Amino acid sequence: MTTGMVLGKFLPPHLGHAYLVDFARHYVDELTVVVGTLAAEPIPGRRRYEWMREMFAGTGTRVVHLDQELPQDPSEHPEFWRLWEDALRPLIPQPLDYVFASEQYGWKLAEVLGAQFVQVDIDRSVMPVSGTKVREQPLAHWRYLPPCVQSYFVRRVSVFGPESTGKSTLAKDLAEHFHSIAVPEYARTLIESQQGRIEAEDIEKIARGQAASEDALARAANRVLFCDTDLLLTTIWSDWLFDGCPDAVSREARRRTYDLTLLTDVDVPWVEDQVRYLPQDRTNFFQRCETELQAHQRRYVVLRGSWEERFQSAVQAVDALLARTD
Ligand SMILES: NC(=O)c1ccc[n+]([C@@H]2O[C@H](COP(=O)([O-])OP(=O)(O)OC[C@H]3O[C@@H](n4cnc5c(N)ncnc54)[C@H](O)[C@@H]3O)[C@@H](O)[C@H]2O)c1
Secondary structure: OOEEEEEEOOOOOOHHHHHHHHHHHHHOOEEEEEEEOOOOOOOOHHHHHHHHHHHOOOOOOEEEEEOOOOOOOHHHOOOHHHHHHHHHHHHOOOOOOEEEEOOOHHHHHHHHOOOEEEEOOOOOOOOOOOHHHHHHOOHHHHHHOOHHHHHHHOEEEEEEOOOOOOHHHHHHHHHHHOOOEEEOOHHHHHHHHOOOOOOOOHHHHHHHHHHHHHHHHOOOOEOEEEEEOOHHHHHHHHHHHHOOOOHHHHHHHHHOOOOEEEEEOOOOOOOOOOOOOOHHHHHHHHHHHHHHHHHOOOOEEEEOOOHHHHHHHHHHHHHHHHHOOO
């Protein structure tokens, strides 16, 4: 039986790393992937370790987490190699036959661990991507990211506002225009299943369903996810209808962040349907929406005018968002 090891920071994991790990696991019988992380790095180590576990689940690959604060380059410490050997030995099989890497340091690392070095793609010619490039411009390297990592970098756009102002249609139209997807409004699903009734206890179910749907679809989006409403709007509805909102829902609403919010104004005709509550209060509701967006320091754009004008303003705002590199 042959054994091997891949070591990396995976900051974040991308398809170049996936190629290296897949190569290695097809080369040996038993592969260990060591996810080495430092506390000060920009993406939490635990998350990277979980991503790598998810990416190779069911393949027989062992993924382990090394979160010791080790020097990162031989120039940083006179005992660099001994420190790394001591840290790695307890995590890897004995004996270790092969070390796989696309780095020159692989030669020395293999020697220290008593293994042979297998060089994979030093020039990164198969998957021309790096962690630095992904962190600098995640959207430009989208196709090199696995779905779990895409969901971390996806830009979230919330379509927000009073009822009957075209939110659902706009979210779907935007999704189509940007070749992505829209998260449907979960309240509608729930309320329709109750023949139009809503009670205070439904607020938590609505919030849970909305959040679950958003998180599920974040993995399937193409760079930008359009959310037909979000939990902040659920808290406003809860206040409006039931004079208060469960703490858990308010907390979760504060925790969730959006890169852009499109606030739809009420200068369009009212359309009646089963899931409608406040025809006479749309203007007040709109004002409350704007106040809450400001209080939560959300970046937002108000959409006004005809359906076409709203759509064009929304496209412009999303284009600007996708062009941003921050
Ligand atoms: N610099 C050294 O001499 C040295 C020696 C021993 C250990 N280390 C430590 O090893 C750890 C891992 O470092 P890292 O920066 O190599 O991790 P990394 O996450 O950048 O890379 C992990 C592995 O994937 C390979 N890889 C990256 N992009 C690839 C692509 N597009 N195609 C194919 N393969 C690709 C890398 O070459 C490496 O072998 C760090 O903690 C580092 O300090 C460094």
